[in-house]
Amino acid sequence: MELTTEVAVVMFAASNVVVPILNGLFSRRQAKHEAAVEQVPVLEQRLKALEKERVDAGQVPLLVQQMGAVAADVKDIKADLRRVGEHESALRLVDLRLKALETWQAEARPQLARAAHDSHTLMGERNALRHQHTASLVDPQKAARSTP
Numbered sequence: 001m002e003l004t005t006e007v008a009v010v011m012f013a014a015s016n017v018v019v020p021i022l023n024g025l026f027s028r029r030q031a032k033h034e035a036a037v038e039q040v041p042v043l044e045q046r047l048k049a050l051e052k053e054r055v056d057a058g059q060v061p062l063l064v065q066q067m068g069a070v071a072a073d074v075k076d077i078k079a080d081l082r083r084v085g086e087h088e089s090a091l092r093l094v095d096l097r098l099k100a101l102e103t104w105q106a107e108a109r110p111q112l113a114r115a116a117h118d119s120h121t122l123m124g125e126r127n128a129l130r131h132q133h134t135a136s137l138v139d140p141q142k143a144a145r146s147t148p
Helices: 005-057 059-138 140-146
Strands: none
16 A cells, blocks of 8 residues: 555544544543552451451351251262262172173183084085085086095
8 A cells, every 4th residue: 555645644634533532541441440449448448347247246147057058068978978889889780790791701702612613614514515415416427436
């Protein structure tokens, strides 16, 4: 963008308008912050007075409320512990069942492997007999020669 006289005049006019507005906003903001800082000691005194009134007014009822809250919390904790115990016993039972299943699988694997091997062997013999029978149907002399 080329800086022409018109652009320079517009920028100068805009800065003359914007700068006073920003200065006004910043001065208001600074005044608010200063006022807030001045209010801190007054607010601290009010807070201390309110705390003193509350302490003086009812220490005993406050203790009773706290004891009631503690008792309710203790009941909740006991209920949670009871549930945890129930879950723990259920987990132990599931763990025992899982160990029994793993033991059974470990014992059954060799038997299953042996049964699978035997069935494959028998199927192989059956297929061999089927091929021999088919060969005897096609050429009985050749089948008789190949029979041991």
